Amino acid sequence: MALVTTPRPGVKRFISVDFDLGALRTAGTRYWAFVTILLVGLTLGGLAWGNAMTQGGAAMAMRDAYPWGLWFTNYMYYVGLAAGGLVVYASVHLFGAEQFRPLSRLAVLLAGVFVMMALLGIITDMERPWRAVWMLLTPNPTSPFVYTGSAATLYMIVAFFDLWLLFTGKGGEKLAFRMTLIALPLAIYMHTTTAFVLSMNKSRELWNSAMMVPIFLTSATASGVAVLLIAAYILQHFGILKLTAKMFRSLSTLLATVIIIDLFMLFVEILSIFWPTSAKPGHTMRFSEFLTGRYAFAFVPVLVLGVTAFILLSRRSTRHLPRVQITASALYVIAVFMKRYSLMSMGFAINPLGQYAPPYAPSLTEGLLAIGILSLGMLIVTVSAKVLPLAVPEDEYGHGEALESGRLEPIADGATESG
Amino acid sequence: MSDNKKLDSKGSEATAPEGYTYSRRRFVEGIGVVVGMVALGTVPALLSAQAPLVVASGNGSEPEGGDVLDYILEEDHAVNYPGKPVSYADPAGSEKWAMVIDVKACVGCRRCVYACVEENNIGRNSGFTYIQVLEMELGKVDIEHANLEYEEAGSPDKWYMPVQCMQCAKPTCVYGCPVIATWKEPDGIVVIDYDKCIACRNCLVTCPYDARHFNWVEPEVPEDERNPDVPLEEKAGVVEKCTFCIQRTRNGGTTACTEACPVGARTFGDLSDPESAVSILLKTRRVWRLKEEYGNEPMIWYVG
Structure with missing residues (x-):
């Protein structure tokens, strides 16, 4: 399999993975400028956390009317973004979608980092983070929080372990396949239980719908695939990955499919809220805020951006263009964030006693915390792109038997064409 | 092919x-x-969702030749009770606490609200009160259009409904707490362990009565107005709510809101005693509960 080579200078071997620290020394100014920006973001986040720890809830824009804020929006959002990576990784090993193999390492790295960011959001929101230990000591089986929290933690561990397996090739294809059998159900489980945090509340009419679960699954997959597509284009641009136009077309077809399922489910949910024989006043009046009320600014774009992204990805004449694919992906990544935000805050905007609160906007501390966490995640990916062997060695493509049987063309050929 | x-x-x-x-x-x-x-x-x-039912059927045979209200008591039992009482109160007795509020009598003067704030060391800067009095239009129970911020009480064209923690028999807040930092004690009072609450606010989200409140700021209570029977320190960053004045009721007293009501709209007592005022009210008057369809089985009844 792997060729025995003399390590280049600057390559440090740690836990059987080659860390190419030498690549950092040769990195250009633009790379370091970007890293500096991220470090500034991280520092601001650190300061904001310090501020949150000393001032407590007073530093937050959250109040009883909005008991959860940006941290929870981001929790749902990042957990969702982590899905795309896993779907792509799993489709390589479970469904034989060989065209995605060159993406597998990046996909798993993104999955792990996104879940880590989601969990950091929870930790930084807690006023006494050490009390999190009670989640392990006395978990309450009827609380959805216990399930989503443990699933996310487990998922992060599995993702990073998977990444290590992909780097080292330990256990071969067989173990990689078995890991998929753990990781894919775990991912579905994580998104389901995250949706439960909202949907399992009879006190909040807007969320109390089982449709939340499939919508969470599709939104998660769509936004995750979209962000993976963008990341793949960026890494290809900097010559870290070699990918084919065919692979991107497969990815964008997958994206378009999931987007339309996502929109369809939203449509039937809306229909059941407003249909005269099923409309319940509490539910209808809350959802109306989305379409014509004070949350229209956040929710109407969800529909507009979603439909636009789908149209962009389905027009035969332009859908193969990288520009179009990136635009559509970006639109949907934004749309899903708006959806998470409006769903979370509108669920609170009219409280169980019918009292209105003006739309939620995060405080400076909350905003900087989110920027800090985002910077940390991007920093990890940026450094990994240089240091870690994210490019899948071409001798792993099709892992032998597929090549021999002649069913699959080696993708490497296409890569040189498109590059 | x-x-x-x-x-x-x-x-x-x-x-x-x-x-x-x-x-x-x-x-x-x-x-x-x-x-x-x-x-x-x-x-x-x-x-765990099934568990209460099992317990209930076990208790069912206990009271012999019991009261007509026994079926309510059977549903009301400790939930997630860790076996020892909450640190800031005496152990529960054999009572089952309940309250009946006469909305026909209530004039919306909010004296219960003020008495409660003083009794329970609610931060004067905290921005919440345990009791919220809703002012509603005549003709329906329209919570979605209720007014909490009314300036003048006693309007003859309106009616008033005080809402607070209902000490539900099936408390969604207790079910929703991820770390069992809140539970229902054997006498029916839902309490919060301030030393354990992780500030996730999931209980605020699960409560259909908006009865729980989070201390976003350090609660400030003037030195001379502090009630030594109620904890005040360490309350910043945790959730609190009405406890049926646990510090009074477990020592033979009644709640501060019941005491303060100028029109006697509130009746507080022991539901397990068939001769108590609340039991008699439930048996002789036609009562209703807020959001009955949610199935939380609240322990505050309204009568009008």
Whole structure:
């Protein structure tokens, strides 16, 4: 399999993975400028956390009317973004979608980092983070929080372990396949239980719908695939990955499919809220805020951006263009964030006693915390792109038997064409 | 075409290294794992949701020749009770606390609200009160259009409904707390362990009565107005709510709101005593509960 080579200078071997620290020394100014920006973001986040720890809830824009804020929006959002990576990784090993193999390492790295960011959001929101230990000591089986929290933690561990397996090739294809059998159900489980945090509340009419679960699954997959597509284009641009136009077309077809399922489910949910024989006043009046009320600014774009992204990805004449694919992906990544935000805050905007609160906007501390966490995640990916062997060695493509049987063309050929 | 495919797949199976192949069986195994994981995850939840029913049927045989209200008591029992009382109160007695509020009498003067703030050391800067009095239009119980911020009480064209923690028999807040930092004591009072609350605010989200409140700021209470019977320190960053004045009622007193009501709209007492005022009210008057359809089984009744 792997060729025995003399390590280049600057390559440090740690836990059987080659860390190419030498690549950092040769990195250009633009790379370091970007890293500096991220470090500034991280520092601001650190300061904001310090501020949150000393001032407590007073530093937050959250109040009883909005008991959860940006941290929870981001929790749902990042957990969702982590899905795309896993779907792509799993489709390589479970469904034989060989065209995605060159993406597998990046996909798993993104999955792990996104879940880590989601969990950091929870930790930084807690006023006494050490009390999190009670989640392990006395978990309450009827609380959805216990399930989503443990699933996310487990998922992060599995993702990073998977990444290590992909780097080292330990256990071969067989173990990689078995890991998929753990990781894919775990991912579905994580998104389901995250949706439960909202949907399992009879006190909040807007969320109390089982449709939340499939919508969470599709939104998660769509936004995750979209962000993976963008990341793949960026890494290809900097010559870290070699990918084919065919692979991107497969990815964008997958994206378009999931987007339309996502929109369809939203449509039937809306229909059941407003249909005269099923409309319940509490539910209808809350959802109306989305379409014509004070949350229209956040929710109407969800529909507009979603439909636009789908149209962009389905027009035969332009859908193969990288520009179009990136635009559509970006639109949907934004749309899903708006959806998470409006769903979370509108669920609170009219409280169980019918009292209105003006739309939620995060405080400076909350905003900087989110920027800090985002910077940390991007920093990890940026450094990994240089240091870690994210490019899948071409001798792993099709892992032998597929090549021999002649069913699959080696993708490497296409890569040189498109590059 | 299809023959070719067959041949190919056979060929690839034959040459597959380390016995690795894609197969339908593997795929089904994968689906099996999915179903298994989800099922495993939901089992404890289902079990604990069923548990109260089991306990209830066990208690059912206890009271002999009992009261007509016994079926309510059977549903009301400790939930997630850790076996020892909450640190800031005496152990529960054998009572089952309940309250009846006469909305016909209530004039919306908010004296119960003020008495409660003083009794329970609610931060004067905290921006919440345990009791919220809703002013509503005549003709319906329209919570969605209720007014909390009314300036003048006693309007003859309106009616008033005080809402506070209902000490539900099936408290969604207790079910929703991820760390069992809140529970229902044997006498029916839902309490919060301030030393354990992780500030996730999930209980605020699960409560259909908006009865729980989070201390976003350090609660400030003037030195001379502090009630020594109620904890005040360490309350910043945790959730609090009405406790049926646990510090008074467990020592033979009544709640501060009941005491403060100028029109006697509130009746507080022991539901397990068939001769108590609340029991008699429930038996002789036609009563209703807020959001009965939610199934929380609140322990505050309204009568009008």
